[in-house]
Amino acid sequence: MQSAAHAPKEELDYVTSCALPTPWAQFTLHAFVEHATGKEHLAMVLGDIGNGAPVLARVHSECLTGDVLYSQRCDCGAQLEGALKRVAEEGRGIVLYLRQEGRGIGLVNKIRAYRLQEAGADTVQANEQLGFKADQRNYALVEPMLKQFGVRSLRLMTNNPRKIAAMENLGFTVAERVPLLVNRNAFNQHYLDTKASKLGHMMAPLTPPAAEDGQL
């Protein structure tokens, strides 16, 4: 038993839910509101996730440009779609949609950061030039959100080792890492390479192995 002094303080309210039909499955969409900011965080749930078996899970950070506006500057939209499809295929899992736009710096600052990237900075340098850390995200809200559904053990869809460490620091078991490598293209190649080299993401090799004779 945790003592009261160590009990996690509730930082958000669970509010309500509805059905969320998608092209791949009918999820249940659950809404939470964060006390400090009033931000609305979401959970898309499929199947019986509270039965104790490790749960296929995605902790997705908001990226309006990638998730909604089809931006090819990053891999976010394809990762979100890939995670929902994967959960639908298995019939069981959860996708958290956290409102941590721009790795926590917000949409307008992310657009400022993109502009600096157009002038030659990489994604990390651009954040630093704006006076931010490379990654300002805080995953504390994941604890009460997953607790709502009785989830303690994850099969986490991510390429980010720091996200895995954050989940473990919150007390979750990461039983498996499920890679989510999608939508590498000419526009996001440099960004993905910077994530791998500076932020430690476990991405595909920077140079694909040379094709053998007669193979594509």
Ligand SMILES: Nc1nc2c(ncn2[C@@H]2O[C@H](COP(=O)(O)OP(=O)(O)OP(=O)(O)O)[C@@H](O)[C@H]2O)c(=O)[nH]1
């Ligand atoms: N500040 C900033 N944020 C970005 C940039 N590109 C994408 N983002 C944000 O980065 C967040 C996604 O983080 P990523 O580093 O792409 O991926 P991740 O969530 O750490 O790792 P995965 O679980 O593997 O996807 C979203 O909040 C995006 O809005 C950028 O160039 N600058």
Ligand SMILES: [Zn+2]
């Ligand atoms: Zn993105």
